[in-house]
Amino acid sequence: MAKAVKKQALGRGLSALLKDPENDIKSVSDKNADKVVGNIVELELSAIEMNPFQPRSNFNDDALQELATSIRELGVIQPITVRKLDFNKYQLVSGERRFRASKLIGLETVPAYIRIANDQESLEMALVENIQRQDLDPIEIALSYQRLIDEIQLTQEKLSDRVGKKRSTITNYLRLLRLDPIIQTGIRDGFVSMGHGRTLVNVDKREDQIALYEKIVGQNLSVRDTEKAVKAYQEALENPDKQVKKASKTPDFIKKDAPRFSDYLSVKVDVKASEKGNGKITIPFSSEEEFQRIKKLITGE
Incomplete structure (x- = not known):
């Protein structure tokens, strides 16, 4: 527990550092950049804008609400990732569901990893x-x-x-x-x-x-x-041509009377026959109950 408190305090300290105009970090070579870039910082949600490069477009409302409930109980366990745009201005790189869920329950800050990245790197x-x-x-x-x-x-x-x-x-x-x-x-x-x-x-x-x-x-x-x-x-x-020829082989009496099997038995009966009139009838069933029903219709037993 003491370790978690220390980590949170460190995040708040870095947050104060980022709000100091004299310590505005724009590249990894700037003073104090090593204290911020790659570390977890508590950032205000209002300072973070959405990512126009976000490939995800579907967010399930129920799943988002479940995540919001979890965050209300346990906090944001996995930090989001942002890139620095300007002084106290950031853009979301990953973690949009966590960001949305945090806003949903009215959080003011969220733990975040800060990256220094250009548009192409952010997109990637x-x-x-x-x-x-x-x-x-x-x-x-x-x-x-x-x-x-x-x-x-x-x-x-x-x-x-x-x-x-x-x-x-x-x-x-x-x-x-x-x-x-x-x-x-x-x-x-x-x-x-x-x-x-x-x-x-x-x-x-x-x-x-x-x-x-x-x-x-x-x-x-x-x-x-x-x-x-x-x-x-x-x-x-x-x-x-082969398909047309194949279709024409079905005798007229099959075309006329085959549908009556399906109507009578209430299942799709498959009837196949050659031009000579010989063929087979296939009656499907999906359960023992259906089998007994079909048997009764055919045999009367």
Whole structure:
């Protein structure tokens, strides 16, 4: 407990140092810079502005409220990171959820690490720090990778070294940005997984991506089922005549009467038949109760 009190007092002492115009620190070579840069300092929330380079755009209100409750009880356990802009003026680099939660409960100060960084360094620190978080969705990660490539001029290979991820992993994330925005939103909202998205990337036309996406959501298709659907789509593009010929093989009596099985049994019955009239009927069931119900309808027992 004595150690924690000493640490807090040190933070307040450094805070006073930062408010002295004669000790305005602008670079790591300035007097007293070694006492501030890299140390934990209690900063006023009003002196900190939001980070325009923040890659995260979704903040769950319930999770933020839970964090605020935790901070009210235990304090800010992990300091935020800021960079110095001007005299007693700072910009958030990382820790926006902690910053927001602290404001939510009316705190006046927050523990912070102070960095001296230019815009590019601040962007890189914010992006790399956020990429390491476990709660970012795949699209947020992909957008962060793309910003590092575009704005800091990193190759995928250098980016791989910088964030500690395999180049193939980075490529898979970046490919998600080729999906229609509706599907990207679906991934962010959890309607489909990254695995679904990686499969849909192989469909070039946006309207076909959307059609398959709606099928995935509507029929609750697994990633494996989605792979099969995309494969069938690609085969249909490569061999359109074969698909037409295949469709014409179903006898008329099957087309006419097969739906009656599904209607009568209240399950989707699969009926397949050749031109010669031979085939099979597949009746699915999901439980013993449903099996008994179907059996009773068919046998009367």
